[in-house]
Amino acid sequence: MIFSASATFRGLPDDVADAVTARMDRSAIIRESGRTFAILLEETVLRYRLGDAGVMAGQLGSLLSAMDLPAVSLGIIPASVERTMWSVESFTVFDGERVDHEPLSASVKITAPDEVVQYLKAFRELRRHAVYGAEARALILKAIEALH
Numbered sequence: 001m002i003f004s005a006s007a008t009f010r011g012l013p014d015d016v017a018d019a020v021t022a023r024m025d026r027s028a029i030i031r032e033s034g035r036t037f038a039i040l041l042e043e044t045v046l047r048y049r050l051g052d053a054g055v056m057a058g059q060l061g062s063l064l065s066a067m068d069l070p071a072v073s074l075g076i077i078p079a080s081v082e083r084t085m086w087s088v089e090s091f092t093v094f095d096g097e098r099v100d101h102e103p104l105s106a107s108v109k110i111t112a113p114d115e116v117v118q119y120l121k122a123f124r125e126l127r128r129h130a131v132y133g134a135e136a137r138a139l140i141l142k143a144i145e146a147l148h
Contacts, residue, residue, distance in 0.1 A: 030069060037072045040126050042087055043079045046143035053147040060144050067137060075130030076139050085125040093119055 030037055041063075049056060067074045077083075092100045099110040099119045110116060131139070 030066065030072065033071075035071055038123075038127070039066075039072065039074045040077065040123065040130055041074070042077050043139050043143075046076070046140060047146065056147055057144055060140050063140055064137065073132065074136055075127060075132050076136040077126060077129045078131060078139065081129045083129055085122065085129065088122055088126075091119055093123060096120060 046060060046063075051059070063074065066072050089101065089103055091102075093116070094100070097111065097116065099116050101108045101110060101119075110119070130136075
């Protein structure tokens with residue numbers, strides 16, 4: 001759904017099938033040994049309706065499955081938590097040396113050490129607000145229940 005919406009918004013060809021295949025191929029990395037993944041999500045993201053209830057339940061179920069992988073740490077920042085750090089757009093940090101940031105109009109690769117440090121600092125601060133394990137799982141399950 002997000003791929004189609006993004007293509008329509010940007011006036012690009014609708015190559016959703018290719019995009020989904022590429023994303024699925026990339027997602028295999030999460031099961032490779034020797035890698036670790038620390039993921040943070042805002043609780044409100046769990047409730048975004050970018051598809052019908054079946055699509056959303058599948059996406060949320062994928063999060064539950066990812067939580068069971070030994071290399072994955074999945075934290076969710078509850079909507080009710082008092083915060084010291086504001087929400088920021090999505091970003092991915094690679095080994096503390098590169099950040100991929102995807103604002104609305106482009107994909108930006110950040111490698112300047114002083115800028116990467118800022119993203120690492122933001123991640124550490126956001127992580128302090130997150131819940132993990134059973135608490136995170138409960139938030140995902142509540143989001144699934146809210147679909148019905």
